[in-house]
Amino acid sequence: NAGVTQTPKFQVLKTGQSMTLQCAQDMNHEYMSWYRQDPGMGLRLIHYSVGAGITDQGEVPNGYNVSRSTTEDFPLRLLSAAPSQTSVYFCASSPLTVNYGYTFGSGTRLTVV
Amino acid sequence: GNSVTQMEGPVTLSEEAFLTINCTYTATGYPSLFWYVQYPGEGLQLLLKATKADDKGSNKGFEATYRKETTSFHLEKGSVQVSDSAVYFCALGAGSYQLTFGKGTKLSVIP
Numbered sequence: 461n462a463g464v465t466q467t468p469k470f471q472v473l474k475t476g477q478s479m480t481l482q483c484a485q486d487m488n489h490e491y492m493s494w495y496r497q498d499p500g501m502g503l504r505l506i507h508y509s510v511g512a513g514i515t516d517q518g519e520v521p522n523g524y525n526v527s528r529s530t531t532e533d534f535p536l537r538l539l540s541a542a543p544s545q546t547s548v549y550f551c552a553s554s555p556l557t558v559n560y561g562y563t564f565g566s567g568t569r570l571t572v573v
Numbered sequence: 574g575n576s577v578t579q580m581e582g583p584v585t586l587s588e589e590a591f592l593t594i595n596c597t598y599t600a601t602g603y604p605s606l607f608w609y610v611q612y613p614g615e616g617l618q619l620l621l622k623a624t625k626a627d628d629k630g631s632n633k634g635f636e637a638t639y640r641k642e643t644t645s646f647h648l649e650k651g652s653v654q655v656s657d658s659a660v661y662f663c664a665l666g667a668g669s670y671q672l673t674f675g676k677g678t679k680l681s682v683i684p
Contacts, residue, residue, distance in 0.1 A: 502662075556670050558604075562672060
């Protein structure tokens with residue numbers, strides 16, 4: 461049981477480049493989300509999804525796109541990377557019930573130069 | 574709206590000391606409450622939870638009691654170890670499947 465798998469673990473991008481952060485879960489969770497973690501800022505929600513074909517914006521969605529074509533996968537796309545997007549990114553999933561809590565991936569550390 | 578306030582860190586303790594990390598919340602209705610732990614270089618892991626008032630969540634020697642009257646969910650451990658050094662996040666879920674997180678408290682335990 462792998463849980464939530466994020467790839468890559470580390471990435472360096474040049475300003476203006478695009479890339480996709482991958483997230484996959486094998487627990488058949490309906491809910492998936494992306495957070496970024498910055499020093500002193502805690503976790504900030506970027507985008508989330510409550511099922512295949514359904515996505516919505518979180519607190520800091522600008523510069524990021526998502527799609528959810530299957531229950532298992534929820535990739536995060538950076539269209540034109542900026543230094544302000546240097547951060548650690550976490551994917552999380554859960555059933556559609558607040559009592560369960562989230563399962564997090566191990567994170568992707570992204571540096572934009 | 575929902576919010577979680579944690580004590581600011583960092584917190585530095587000697588091994589075997591008693592730990593308390595304060596967490597208070599604001600929420601509509603009756604939220605579920607969670608503590609997550611993040612070890613260096615890793616993702617967040619669920620440490621314990623409580624889903625109704627007066628419930629006590631416990632795991633790995635850590636405990637927290639859901640106090641509705643004081644809107645609190647303080648994390649405690651009687652004797653910390655070096656291996657407990659991590660960042661601890663309090664979170665709540667109220668009215669939906671989404672969680673609201675505190676900003677985290679960094680704990681360092683020295684031998």
